[in-house]
Amino acid sequence: MLFIWRGSVLPKILPRLLALLFFSIIVVAFKGRFFDYKVPLNPAPFTLFGIALALFLGFRNSASYERFWEARKLWGALLNDTRSLARQAITFRDPRSQEADASVFINYLIAFTYALKHQLRHTDPMEDLKKRLHHDLCDELKTTVYKPIRLMLEMSVWVRQANPEAIIQVAFDHNLNKLSEITGGCERIASTPIPFTYRVLLHRTVYIYCFLLPFGFVDSLGWFTPLIVTFIAYTFVALEAIADEIEEPFGLESNDLALDAMSQMIEATLLEMSGRPLPESKVQTGYNIT
Numbered sequence: 001m002l003f004i005w006r007g008s009v010l011p012k013i014l015p016r017l018l019a020l021l022f023f024s025i026i027v028v029a030f031k032g033r034f035f036d037y038k039v040p041l042n043p044a045p046f047t048l049f050g051i052a053l054a055l056f057l058g059f060r061n062s063a064s065y066e067r068f069w070e071a072r073k074l075w076g077a078l079l080n081d082t083r084s085l086a087r088q089a090i091t092f093r094d095p096r097s098q099e100a101d102a103s104v105f106i107n108y109l110i111a112f113t114y115a116l117k118h119q120l121r122h123t124d125p126m127e128d129l130k131k132r133l134h135h136d137l138c139d140e141l142k143t144t145v146y147k148p149i150r151l152m153l154e155m156s157v158w159v160r161q162a163n164p165e166a167i168i169q170v171a172f173d174h175n176l177n178k179l180s181e182i183t184g185g186c187e188r189i190a191s192t193p194i195p196f197t198y199r200v201l202l203h204r205t206v207y208i209y210c211f212l213l214p215f216g217f218v219d220s221l222g223w224f225t226p227l228i229v230t231f232i233a234y235t236f237v238a239l240e241a242i243a244d245e246i247e248e249p250f251g252l253e254s255n256d257l258a259l260d261a262m263s264q265m266i267e268a269t270l271l272e273m274s275g276r277p278l279p280e281s282k283v284q285t286g287y288n289i290t
Contacts, residue, residue: 006254007254007255008254009238009241009242009245009255010234010238012241013234013237013238013241016233016237017230017233017234017237020210020211020229020230020233021226021229021230023211023214024213024214024225024226024229024230025226027214027215027218027225028214028218028222028223028225028226031218031219032214032215032218032219039215041212041215041216042216042219042220043216043217043220045216046209046212046213046216046217049209050209050232053205053206053209053236054236056202056205057202057206057236057239057240057243060194060198060202060239060240060243061239061242061243063194063243063247064194064242064243064244064246064247065246067189067194067246067247067249068246068247068249068257070185070189071186071189071249071250071257072249072257074182074185074186074189075182075186075257075259075262077178077182078113078116078179078182078262078266079262079265079266079269081175081178081179081182082109082112082113082179082266082270083269083270083273084175085105085109085155085172085175085176085179086102086105086106086109086270086273086274087273088168088171088172088175089102089105089106089158089162090102090273090274092163092168092171092172093162093163102274103274103276104158105155105158105159105162106270106271106273106274107132107133108133108151108154108155108158109155109266109270110132110266110267110270110271111128111129111132111133111151112148112151112152112155112179113263113266113267114128114129114132114263114267115128115129115141115147115148115151116148116182116183116186117250117259117260117262117263118147119146119147119148119187120186120187120190120250120259121250121251121252121259125147126138126141126142129141129147137154148179148183149180149183152176152179152180152183155172155176156172156173156176159172159173159176186250189249189250190248190250193247193248194247199244202240203240206236206237206240207237209236210229210232210233210236210237213229213232213233214226214229217229242255
């Protein structure tokens with residue numbers, strides 16, 4: 001664990017730590033003097049203030065992790081609900097209906113998953129949609145802003161055409177409403193970040209604290225000051241960086257949700273339920289979403 005680089009926030013914060021290290025060396029070289037003025041600081045206030053700052057960072061990380069975990073639960077619910085809808089499409093369809101091709105409905109579910117992923121990441125979904133939908137529908141979706149919602153409408157139309165029984169349509173509608181709730185929950189997280197003023201206050205406080213540390217320890221630690229200060233700064237700065245990274249769980253950073261793997265896993269389980277073969281690469285590698 002000491003030497004793990006990938007997935008760590010260290011590459012992101014390393015330039016800041018190096019800057020603080022060099023600054024601490026300069027402070028020690030001048031023995032804590034700013035021109036002819038000796039900065040009168042000692043470790044005592046830093047100890048008390050560090051405890052308060054650690055608690056503040058703890059609340060910040062808790063708020064960010066709560067957003068991350070809620071997003072993970074929503075995508076876990078998406079897996080369950082798409083499986084339920086696929087099972088209903090396969091078993092409850094009316095074989096007398098010409099529109100009752102369950103594979104069409106399952107393609108809608110897979111396309112919905114990829115469309116939601118791209119909407120949350122603000123990326124173009126058309127390449128993934130063209131592989132799974134009819135080209136006429138893809139042409140309509142090019143100008144659609146909320147593509148997952150449009151695909152839910154297509155699923156509702158399929159249900160109405162595939163089975164005229166009201167009780168079956170109600171069962172489908174219940175799970176389609178769950179997809180709508182999942183979409184709304186993800187949009188709420190993506191569009192409502194932690195208030196900017198809260199982040200700025202914490203950011204400024206952490207860095208002011210870290211750049212004042214050398215003046216407080218220079219008299220008692222001497223040339224050990226740069227090493228100790230950099231280690232303390234690593235703790236505080238890394239905690240802040242982690243909170244910033246997981247605050248937006250749908251991004252592309254190392255510690256964000258593995259939406260690509262989750263989307264592929266949903267696609268695999270739905271294709272398997274419908275008796276269709278999986279792409280060769282997916283059969284061999286499987287889906288590791290940890």
